Amino acid sequence: SAVISQKPSRDICQRGTSLTIQCQVDSQVTMMFWYRQQPGQSLTLIATANQGSEATYESGFVIDKFPISRPNLTFSTLTVSNMSPEDSSIYLCSVELRETPVDTQYFGPGTRLTVL
């Protein structure tokens, strides 16, 4: 498995501001993912972030709203821009490890965001 940390663990932000969430993993990984979990809901994939290439966004998510950086194989950031109360969610990063018999995703502890 992998040890994944996220900063901040939680934050309360004002409408219209932006927050950058950091994800750090203790080993080099090619594929990292960012998910959103709205209150009481399941996880929805925001984007896939591979080192050395632009992030790939899922339907309904755009780079202007959720810019992602992936500067190296152990780190990524997700920014939630121009926030509104609807952005209040838990944001989770995950990494895919090459394992036998199949690759497996492991998740960070999440960042709980509340937008007032």
Place this chain on the structure above:
Amino acid sequence: SQQGEEDPQALSIQEGENATMNCSYKTSINNLQWYRQNSGRGLVHLILIRSNEREKHSGRLRVTLDTSKKSSSLLITASRAADTASYFCATDLNTDKLIFGTGTRLQVFP
């Protein structure tokens, strides 16, 4: 869009009882995984079953997969209060992306 639907949405049992959660999905899969989430925190990977497997065990966990019915079940035997959490199935469509089910909230009373 959601690939998996889970039922029940919520389940309350006493310690020592077994808990069964079901997951149904829509399209062919490469594998199916189960995760646990405690109190809105990060997800913990529990078990993975490949599309060519029918049953898998890990400790008190038993997972079955029926690809003809596009369904899976997670059985937790001899449940404990510490098993209280939300449980999600996630399907891998051979695209490196996981699509999560709606989740089951399990409450185990001491």
